[in-house]
Amino acid sequence: MFKIINSITEAIYISLQAEFGDGYKICREEKGQGAEVPAFLIRWQRSTGSQFQGKRYFRQNCFCIRYFPGESGKENEECQTVAERLFTCLRWLPVGAGQVMGTNMQCEMADGVLQFFVNYDRFVREDSAPVPKMEEISEEVSVKGQVKHAGKEKSVNGTFGEHREG
Numbered sequence: 001m002f003k004i005i006n007s008i009t010e011a012i013y014i015s016l017q018a019e020f021g022d023g024y025k026i027c028r029e030e031k032g033q034g035a036e037v038p039a040f041l042i043r044w045q046r047s048t049g050s051q052f053q054g055k056r057y058f059r060q061n062c063f064c065i066r067y068f069p070g071e072s073g074k075e076n077e078e079c080q081t082v083a084e085r086l087f088t089c090l091r092w093l094p095v096g097a098g099q100v101m102g103t104n105m106q107c108e109m110a111d112g113v114l115q116f117f118v119n120y121d122r123f124v125r126e127d128s129a130p131v132p133k134m135e136e137i138s139e140e141v142s143v144k145g146q147v148k149h150a151g152k153e154k155s156v157n158g159t160f161g162e163h164r165e166g
Contacts, residue, residue, distance in 0.1 A: 011100075016042075020040075039068045041065070045062040047061045067115075069112070086105075104119040105117070105118045
């Protein structure tokens with residue numbers, strides 16, 4: 001599961017870099033006070049999963065992209081502009097051999113920081129590890145002086161024959 005989350009996080013990073021360029025710091029881990037601004041922080045919030053059919057599972061992965069605006073005196077306006085761009089650039093992400101669509105997109109301002117929430121939901125198939133096949137099995141049963149091998153009997157003197165109850 002975490003391989004998928006890491007892939008999505010990387011795709012978000014690449015999409016933000018392509019949309020906003022080098023003028024914005026993009027972090028995957030929270031930094032202490034005094035971090036560079038403007039900056040983005042990519043945070044995985046939670047994942048949920050449920051079995052769909054057979055070995056197929058539906059996974060919902062919620063991310064929060066926090067935007068810390070520059071100190072321009074127009075932080076609210078700046079956050080509104082960034083939010084509009086996030087709706088566009090995070091709509092589709094290349095993940096693996098395909099693309100995943102952002103759903104449940106919403107944003108809000110909290111303490112002067114834009115918080116942009118988006119889900120990247122996927123179906124996954126959980127294949128169990130292959131069970132090694134047995135190569136050979138043998139069975140030996142002794143019955144009153146006779147040894148039976150895989151449906152045939154071998155008498156003590158070494159001749160084979162079908163078992164007959166007598």
